[in-house]
Amino acid sequence: MTEHPNSFRNQPDERGHFGAYGGRYVAETLMPLVLDLEREYRAAKADPAFQEQFDDLLEHYVGRPSPLYFAERLTEALGGAQVWFKREELNHTGAHKINNCIGQILLAIRMGKTRIIAETGAGQHGVATATVCARFGLPCTIFMGATDVARQQPNVFRMKLLGAEVVPVDSGAATLKDAMNEALRHWVANVHDTFYIIGTAAGPHPYPELVRDFQSVIGKEARAQMLERTGRLPDLLIAAVGGGSNAIGLFHPFLDDPDVAMIGVEAAGHGIDSGQHAASLTGGAPGVLHGNKTYLLQDEDGQIAEAHSISAGLDYPGIGPEHAWLYESGRVKYLPIGDDEALEAFQLCCRLEGIIPALESSHALAALPKLAGDYGRDQIILVNVSGRGDKDIFTVADKLGVTF
Amino acid sequence: MTRLSSAFAKPHPALVTFITAGDGDTAANLDALVEGGADVIELGMPFTDPMADGPAIQAANIRALGAGTTTAEVLRIAREFRQRHPQVPLVLMGYANPMVRRRPEWFASAAAEAGVDGVICVDIPPEEDDALGPALRAAGIAPIRLATPTTDAARLPQVLEGSAGFLYYVSVAGITGKQQAAQASIEDAVKRFKAATDLPVAVGFGVRTPKQAAAIARVADGVIVGSALVELIGTHGKDAPEHLRELTSALSGAIRTAG
Numbered sequence: 001m002t003e004h005p006n007s008f009r010n011q012p013d014e015r016g017h018f019g020a021y022g023g024r025y026v027a028e029t030l031m032p033l034v035l036d037l038e039r040e041y042r043a044a045k046a047d048p049a050f051q052e053q054f055d056d057l058l059e060h061y062v063g064r065p066s067p068l069y070f071a072e073r074l075t076e077a078l079g080g081a082q083v084w085f086k087r088e089e090l091n092h093t094g095a096h097k098i099n100n101c102i103g104q105i106l107l108a109i110r111m112g113k114t115r116i117i118a119e120t121g122a123g124q125h126g127v128a129t130a131t132v133c134a135r136f137g138l139p140c141t142i143f144m145g146a147t148d149v150a151r152q153q154p155n156v157f158r159m160k161l162l163g164a165e166v167v168p169v170d171s172g173a174a175t176l177k178d179a180m181n182e183a184l185r186h187w188v189a190n191v192h193d194t195f196y197i198i199g200t201a202a203g204p205h206p207y208p209e210l211v212r213d214f215q216s217v218i219g220k221e222a223r224a225q226m227l228e229r230t231g232r233l234p235d236l237l238i239a240a241v242g243g244g245s246n247a248i249g250l251f252h253p254f255l256d257d258p259d260v261a262m263i264g265v266e267a268a269g270h271g272i273d274s275g276q277h278a279a280s281l282t283g284g285a286p287g288v289l290h291g292n293k294t295y296l297l298q299d300e301d302g303q304i305a306e307a308h309s310i311s312a313g314l315d316y317p318g319i320g321p322e323h324a325w326l327y328e329s330g331r332v333k334y335l336p337i338g339d340d341e342a343l344e345a346f347q348l349c350c351r352l353e354g355i356i357p358a359l360e361s362s363h364a365l366a367a368l369p370k371l372a373g374d375y376g377r378d379q380i381i382l383v384n385v386s387g388r389g390d391k392d393i394f395t396v397a398d399k400l401g402v403t404f
Numbered sequence: 405m406t407r408l409s410s411a412f413a414k415p416h417p418a419l420v421t422f423i424t425a426g427d428g429d430t431a432a433n434l435d436a437l438v439e440g441g442a443d444v445i446e447l448g449m450p451f452t453d454p455m456a457d458g459p460a461i462q463a464a465n466i467r468a469l470g471a472g473t474t475t476a477e478v479l480r481i482a483r484e485f486r487q488r489h490p491q492v493p494l495v496l497m498g499y500a501n502p503m504v505r506r507r508p509e510w511f512a513s514a515a516a517e518a519g520v521d522g523v524i525c526v527d528i529p530p531e532e533d534d535a536l537g538p539a540l541r542a543a544g545i546a547p548i549r550l551a552t553p554t555t556d557a558a559r560l561p562q563v564l565e566g567s568a569g570f571l572y573y574v575s576v577a578g579i580t581g582k583q584q585a586a587q588a589s590i591e592d593a594v595k596r597f598k599a600a601t602d603l604p605v606a607v608g609f610g611v612r613t614p615k616q617a618a619a620i621a622r623v624a625d626g627v628i629v630g631s632a633l634v635e636l637i638g639t640h641g642k643d644a645p646e647h648l649r650e651l652t653s654a655l656s657g658a659i660r661t662a663g
Contacts, residue, residue, distance in 0.1 A: 015531065025500055025527045025535075027456045029552040029577050032559060171462055172452065181455040188456065189578035191554060288500040288527065288535070289453060301475045302505030304452045 008255035008331050011322060016205020019328065022321035024204040025288045029188045038206045040111050045213070050106060057102050058217060061135065062092045064099075066218075068225035068382075073352040078368055081235065081375030085355070085385045086222045086250065095358065095387030096218060096246045097128035101197060103214030105132040108195035115190065116140045118197045119183040121148055121176030122312030123155025124358075124387060125199030130164035132197075140164040143183040145175040148312065155391065173306050176316050180290055200243025201320035204291030208320050215249025222382060223253050235375060236261045239384040240363040241334065242278065242314035244323045246386035251332060261333070263371070264323060265363045267309035268336035278307035279336045280319040281327045294321040310339035310395065311359035313387070341366040343399055346389060358387030359395065407493040408521050408546060408569045411443045412604035416660045417621040420606050421652060422497065422630030424448035424464035426473025428637045428644050430481050431488075436645035437633070438492055440652025441660075444606075444626070445485070446524070449478050449498030456499075456526045458581035460631040463638055475502055479518045486519025495522040495548060495569070500535065508539035515545055522546035522569040530562045537566055551597060553577045553589065560600055570604040570626060571597055575611075581631025584610035591623045614658035621662040629655055 011018045016038075024034055044050040058064040067090065071083040088096040108116060116138050120126030126142040133140035142159055146168040149156055159166050172178035187196045201211040226234055237254060239247035241264040254260045269277035277283055280295040287296040289304060297305040297317035307317040326332040342359055345366035349357045357365060364383050375381060389396070397404065411418050421442040423433055427450075434445060450468035454461060478496070485494055496515060503511045503525055515523065523545055528536050530549065540547045546569030554577055555563055564571070573593055575585035590607055597605045607620045608628025617627045636647045 023535075024529060024531050026529060027526050027552075028529055028550045028563065029554050029574065031529045031531070032554045032556065171466075177453065181453050184455045185458075185579045189576075189582070191577055288504060290455070291527075293535070296501070298501065298505070300505070302451075302502035303469065304501070 008326070008329070009252060011325060012205060012209055016209070018208070018322045018325035020286070021293050021324040022205055022208055023293050024291065025293065026204045026291045027188060029191060030204070033191050034204050036111070037107070040107060041206050041210050044107055044110055050110070054103055054106060058099065062098050062102065063090065064217065065221045065225070066090050068222060068229060071353050074349065074368070077352055078372035080372030081377065081379040081381045083368060083372065084234065084380060084382045086218060086382060088218060088246065088384060088386045089355070089357065089361065089388035093128045093131050094390065095124050095128070096215060096249060097125045097199060098131065099217055099249070100199070100211050100214045100245060101128040101132045103210065104195070104197040105136055105138070108138070108197070109136065111195065113193060113195035114138065115194045116197055117143065117183055117186055117194055118199060119143045119176065119179040120199065121145070121179070121315055122391065123148070123152045123159065124313060124391065126164070126166070127155055127158050127162070129197050130159040130162035133164060134162045141186070142166050143169055143179040143186065145173070145179045146170050147174040148176065148179070152312065177304065184290070201245040201248045201322060202243045202290065202292055202294065202318060208292065208322055211245050212248045212252055212322060215245050216252045218246065218249040218384065219251060219253035222250060226380070226382065230380065232380070233257055233260050234380040234382040235259070236263065236371065236381045238263050238265060238364045238367050238381060240265045240314060240360045240386060241319060241323060242267070242316050242360065243318070244320040246384050248320060248322055250384045255331060262331070263367060264332055264334045265367050266334055266336045267311055267314035267363055268338040269308040269310070271338055272336055276308040277336070278309040278314050278316060280317060281323065281334045282336045284317070286324070289318055292321045294324045295319055310342060310399070311363060313358065313360040314363065335367055337363045337366045343396065346396060355385065356389040357385050358389045359392045361385045361387055362389070406521065407491060408444065411493050412570060412625050414443065417624060418443035418604070418606065418626040419617070419652070419656045419659050420444040420446060420608070420626050420628040421633055422446040422448060422628065423633055423637060424450055424461065424468050425478040425481050426450055426468035426471055427464045427634070429642055431484060432645045433637060433648055434485050435488065436648040437652050438489055440649040441656025442652055444493045444495060446495045446497045446628070446630070447478070447482060449475070449496055449502050451499040451502055454499065456579055458579040458631060460581045460635045460638065464634045467638070479514055482515070482518040482520055493521045494519060495524060496520050497524040498526070500525055500527045504535055508536045512539040512543035512545055516543040520545060522548045524548045524550065524572060526550070530565065533566055548572055550574050553593065557596070560597070564601050564603070567603065570606050571601060572628065573597065573605055573607045574609045575607050576609045578609070580609060582610060584612070584616060587619050590620060594624050614654045617655045618658040618662035621659040627655070627659055
């Protein structure tokens, strides 16, 4: 990497900083463990047997590579650039989350850890974690805000079927941020035997780096598939950003392709001006939370604000530190998309492509009508359809005024 | 001699007491701690996401923020405490984000102006010292670091480097106010730290009773009590001062007669 000093792909530095962001802002009790994890991750990365096992599981257990798909009817309807999908919703468990969970549980086993914990918001990361724990026979505890437990009952039941213990968290607004606080509290008291599988490209170094690396399979595949199918690279990549793992996974392998533009879509909820949103870059400011320095929704005293989005997976008041850096460097643009626009895009994708996208991915799809017309018919926009929307049908039905 | 070093130069180990700013009548509660015999005051800065704290201090944070406690209010409480008690050392304890929000230099100089002697930041380890440490040192405030059961011999020098005031030994790997550490493990750890530094070593986490405080006082330079006091504020509200005075006095008496 040293021969490319101007690369966008050589972050973070040895202290885990992406420019001014990232780092290891954790209590002293966790510091030795976080340093251990980094050492173990470096060793695993250099070990061909680790990579081989990871690749094998991705192929035969997750079902990779995921297809690259030309969305013909959506392209026609939008009347601009060709729209292509990276079909992460076809993965086992229905989203990109599993890629990271496979990588992290292999690390946990390598480190001799015997228990797994994780936080979850909507339950997608909880289900993916419970899945890999079942696959490898490790006990699993999932921390989930009590509010989310109440509104995500199908996923709570899925996790239990997979053998996980689900711990409802009552503190704060009882959502994802509070689940993450509680997971950190539990971890600090059980550092000797417990591995924390963080669900997004955030948290203390080396989590943002290793989650990105595990999720980069998305962009590596997409790049090769696109070259094979069309003989060229896409002109624009679009992905939704909550913590930002599916987006960084798609973007990272393309960062040094100067002709590939990238847009991360943040959840604007009821609108940035309403104060009810989850757009940390557009509507937040730099700060420190959950182990890293990054953009946060907060007041002038540094108290963290509650996020809002129709999509539970984007409903978090922070963002991964590499996105904070890419935002400030200008390499990636970030666009806020509100609840209503995402709901429109959800329905459009169902009707035109026969694909029910997750509400998270619907935010990325909702950017298309704003952008497709700026590109010619010979140009290509690639959208990461990061998850399937079966989990969201109750939320969508409720918004559309439908009762079962 | 600084206020902090004077507190640790007394003929008995120091009693260090923690309460959260803005939780109840903080001025009256702080006065009660001093009257009861506290040697060092730790004033908690409330935060929405106190991820190293157990239920008692989490609840105190929620009460304080619910009452509208701002950073300006925390600094006002500190400044007025300093006016009433010119000699009692005062330490702010909390999480990074409220401390760095308006730039670390702003926070350090505002705290110094309010008469604060030291700052404990839970989630800035030595690796991220740049985020706050230089600003505190420039303002003459002691950056007080935490050592834990997971701080091994290889790591200890890094924790001690650049720390001042006293070394805060978090005696259990866990959150505040839960289980207590075995006395033998505390003794071993304190011995290890004393061999490596001239800083006073104070021991906290899970210390609730005069008996525990006395046992720790026999081996350490200071005993830190937080959750047990904070619980009294939660239970007794505006009547908390008399209860705080009573417990502090019992803890202080036990420490002074431990030998």
